[in-house]
Amino acid sequence: MKYDWIDFYTEFATKLLTFKTDRKTLIQKIYAVYDAAGISVPKLESGDEIIDIDPFTVFGTFNKGITNANRIAILNGIASEFGIAANVPSNFDGIPVLNNLKATFYGFKDDRKANDIDNLWSLFEVALALADNDTEDNRQKFSEAYDKVHDQLCIRWNITMGLYWIRPYSFINLDSRNRWFIANAQNMPGEFVVAAEKKLKKVPYAADYLEIKDLCKKALDAGQYDYKSFPDLSYTAWIVSEKVNQEKSVEKGKKTSKAEFLKWFMPLLQALRDLGGSATPAEARKKIIENEHLSNEVVNETRGKTQVNKFENEVAFARNYLVGAGYIDKSVRGVWTLTEAGKTVELTADMASDIFKKGVSDAKSKKMNDSDALADSDVDTIHYWIYAPGHNAGKWEECYKNGYMLLGWGKIGDLRVFSSKDEMKQQMKKEYGDSSSYKNSAHATWQFVHDIRIGDVIYVKKGNNGILGKGIVESDYEYDADRTDEYLNVRKVNWTNKGNWIIKHQFPQKTLTDITPYSDFVQEIKALFEGDDIADDEPENIYPEYTAENFLDDVYMSEDDYTRLVGLLRNKKNIILQGAPGVGKTYAAKRLAYSMMGVKDVDRVMMVQFHQSYSYEDFIMGFRPSATGFELKKGAFYNFCKKAEVDSDNEYFFIIDEINRGNLSKIFGELFMLIENDKRGNTLQLLYSDEKFAVPKNVYIIGMMNTADRSLAMLDYALRRRFAFFDIKPGFETPGFREYRMALDNEKFNKLIRCVENLNREISADESLGEGFCIGHSYFCNLQPDTIDDSLLYGVVEYELIPLLKEYWFDEPMKVNDWIENLRSAIK
Structure with a gap:
């Protein structure tokens, strides 16, 4: 070549x-x-x-x-x-x-x-x-x-x-x-x-x-x-x-049709320009057909059992993404109008791809706004939904026969045009009257179009505890304007099971509910279909790759420290990440696990948080009240170990936040011995059961503790002997944080960081404090060049750093006042 x-x-x-x-x-x-x-x-x-x-x-x-x-x-x-x-x-x-x-x-x-x-x-x-x-x-x-x-x-x-x-x-x-x-x-x-x-x-x-x-x-x-x-x-x-990479995307269920609408970005903008800057959706589509010389075959192609027009659907998707990019105005319902930027922009294929990626990213951030801290925001896992097909399941037979699920509220139109639940609620009030808040209804319509994913599992309900069927979602959201009833919102579903089952749990009184977080509830329903050959066709999750390089990009830690940390955990199997608040212990914990696995497999990582009320019964097993008296319930660590035991070829990571806040002898009980590296695989009689239990060799335990928490006693020697301890220090000097500072390019931010570094040197030298009380870098993370401003920095200084200093040096007000002045001066 x-x-x-x-x-x-x-x-x-x-x-x-x-x-x-x-x-x-x-x-x-x-x-x-x-x-x-x-x-x-x-x-x-x-x-x-x-x-x-x-x-x-x-x-x-x-x-x-x-x-x-x-x-x-x-x-x-x-x-x-x-x-x-x-x-x-x-x-x-x-x-x-x-x-x-x-x-x-x-x-x-x-x-x-x-x-x-x-x-x-x-x-x-x-x-x-x-x-x-x-x-x-x-x-x-x-x-x-x-x-x-x-x-x-x-x-x-x-x-x-x-x-x-x-x-x-x-x-x-x-x-x-x-x-x-x-x-x-x-x-x-x-x-x-x-x-x-x-x-x-x-x-x-x-x-x-x-x-x-x-x-x-x-x-x-x-x-x-x-x-x-x-x-x-x-x-x-x-x-x-x-x-x-393309094969992986296909495996994850990201069908090519999902991004096919990118090709309509520029034709749609050009059509609106030709029409004077604004037009109805029908006028815009007609102009695209004329400009692009589209054949009848392309214009009239349909998809899905509901026969939704593919061209109209994709142009509507293109319009939504161009609204998000700021090229089309959405203020007038039923009219598509170019913004000033939309009148002149010349979109390249790369720009169109970036708009699509940003749209997907924005949708995820709305859905999982806080999950980035735990490294899971880009992981698409299977979700489990309870769904009512019409009043008293009146639409079930139609749905089962035609291979789809339906949702009402058809009068408010195509759900993709709404950018928030509030917009949906306002349109519902306009169409159906303002006698209701429509809070749950708008939540259901929003979930139907934005949160349900291809591959998710749908359980059909009837009444308070009846299950009629199970299916796998096979398509994106579609709007079928040709239906004559209220149920114009459609998703294609492969219904794998049909019958009539009863469960103990009471269903939520809502049309659509994501039950994924309620693991006991999900397991009870799953158990109904065990042994059924066609019930085992749930798609396998394909997880994103996550390497040591990804870890070092995400976490402000040197490569040498990371290598030592991984070696220590592999050798000891139990480790405690210790350090001052804000050094990123929780942020690093899951990422450490994922980097060692090489993949963000959320099914092989579990996190719990200890506190004063956490007990052996929560951790291993114990009797809990039930409808008929008391029943023996398995705890989080017990269930996790059992899952790891049957998958011995893969590593599993159990993460304990605030490990020093719990009564560890009470929580671990007889497992204190079993978690030792050389005792893995050995069995011991459990307190509440005649079962012999062992901690599998492929389970790693990562604990986190704040060294600056004066309210807690030091960990006892029995625990210390079974864990290795790794200090997580402020990452201001790491290459990653310095590159982050360069990207922000903000002089006041740089002055504040230099001031905090000087402050940390004084804290380290203080005999009553020491390195374990230094101020961590997390206080200054997740800022963007276009959003960082004086008020944001002021908030960090006044409401996070100064209260911390007043607690550290409560008996030295002069020193506190000096450093308050230094911090405030840095951002003036």
């Missing part, structure tokens, strides 16, 4: 070297390139002005997440400014790209060291020399320069991408796709995979990088594979990984 970008990139790299000692001229040329391209210069420094730059970051400006049109425009400018003779490429196959938020190879001026950029230029120079003349002397010089850069801020796997850009036939790119690809023995020789395995677990130093490069080149030169060079390898890795 011909890579027409290579000649341009290598010539530019050679010419770029001449600016090593004249960076002022280089910066002027960069501004000229962007001016000629008509594109804003990307943010390359904490202020607006570039004060210095390295050659890899120069390459990174056009090798990141931008459109090909912008990339070509930049390269045309470079060709002109730098006198590049090679043709400007139009194809970029085999080129790895940077994350737009991490597109510099150096920290901003307040965070980088004095020689960081000089070191990058030195590496650039010796890398070109090594590529042109591979001698032992050049290898030694390269290794020294590479290792010096390796530990700098903002240097990770991106340095291997930078080396590849400047000499793609000489240096191997080790981005995530390439690492994944070459670690598979189907793609590379077994001896290479074995030799490279450990070296690919973290960013290699020069000796390991050169060994990987040499071994890989040797394997490619042997001619065993279709890919013969490093560019071939990168391109193949990209193609194969894309195919795998």
Whole structure:
């Protein structure tokens, strides 16, 4: 395959070297390139002005997440400014790209060291020399320069991408796709995979990088594979990984039709422009048909048993996403009107994809606003729903026969046009009168269109405790305007079971209820269908991958600390993460488990919180009141261990928040011995049962405790002997937090962080406090450049930090007042 970008990139790299000692001229040329391209210069420094730059970051400006049109425009400018003779490429196959938020190879001026950029230029120079003349002397010089850069801020796997850009036939790119690809023995020789395995677990130093490069080149030169060079390898890795990602998306039930409506984004905007800026939905569709020369076959295609028009449905979806992106106004019902932005925007395929992803992300954040802290917001699990098909299940036979579920409230129209439950409630009051609050009704209609997912399980109810059937959701929401009754809201369902069963639980008096959180309730209903062959067709959850690299991106912890933490937990099996409030213990706990599993399998992780009332009966088992007296109920840890026991090939993680708040001897009981690493698998008689119980070897226990909580006694030695203790410290100095500060680029925020770092040094030196009372970084996380402002920082200082200091130094008011003044001054 011909890579027409290579000649341009290598010539530019050679010419770029001449600016090593004249960076002022280089910066002027960069501004000229962007001016000629008509594109804003990307943010390359904490202020607006570039004060210095390295050659890899120069390459990174056009090798990141931008459109090909912008990339070509930049390269045309470079060709002109730098006198590049090679043709400007139009194809970029085999080129790895940077994350737009991490597109510099150096920290901003307040965070980088004095020689960081000089070191990058030195590496650039010796890398070109090594590529042109591979001698032992050049290898030694390269290794020294590479290792010096390796530990700098903002240097990770991106340095291997930078080396590849400047000499793609000489240096191997080790981005995530390439690492994944070459670690598979189907793609590379077994001896290479074995030799490279450990070296690919973290960013290699020069000796390991050169060994990987040499071994890989040797394997490619042997001619065993279709890919013969490093560019071939990168391109193949990209193609194969894309195919795998698409297959995973299909497996997760994300059907292609779900994103097919993206193709109508630009035609819809153009149709509205042609119609003067606004139109009814029917007029807009008619204009799209005219502009796009659509055939009758396309226009009249239907889908599902309800025969919903596919074209109309997808255009309606496109309109909803364009509303969310700010291109179409929704204030007038029944009229689609362009905003000022919508009148001029030219949507590319990448922009359309970003709008779709943002829409999905926004919907998830509305649904699970607080779950990001526990790392589960991107995990789509099967949910279980109780559903009433009409009054007294009057629509059940129709639903079962036709393979769908129906919901009423048809007068308010297509549910997708509403952006909130309040909008739904207002329309219900308008159509049905204001005699009701419509709170539950709006909640049901919102869930029907937004919360139910393909693959979810529907149980059909009748009365207070009757079950009529079970089914699996097979389609997205559809609006069937041709129905003559109230039930215009439709989802296709594969009804797998039909009958008449009675359960003990009383159903909620609502049309639609998500019962997933009520595990006992779900298990009681599931038990009705056990032994039924067709009841075992629930789709298997496909969980997102989660690696050590993901952990280090999410959690402000050094790579060395993470490696030690994982090794400690694997060896001891029980660990307690301890530290001051706000250092991210809870945030890190689930992510630690997921990174060790390699996947966000929520079924293999459980979290509980101890408190003074938590007991052995809650944790293991005990008698609980029931309708007929008392019954023996299994506890959280007992049930978790039983689940892990039958899945011994996989690791399970039990997480205990605030572990020191409970009476541990009372809670663990006889299990104190069984949780020890060398006692796993041994059995012991339980207190309330004649059962012999063991803690499986594949169960890991992660506890969290605040070292600053003075109200609690220290843990007893019996517990300490069975757990390892790992200190989680404030992450202000970690590369991740420093990159986060750079992305925020807020001077007051930076001053506040420097003030808190000074404050922590004083807290650490205080004999009555110490490191366990330091202020954690979590107080300052989850901020965005466009939302951070003075009032937000003021709130953190006044209502979170100052009350903490008053508690720490309650007997030293002068010291408190001094630090209050320091903190307030930082954000003035």
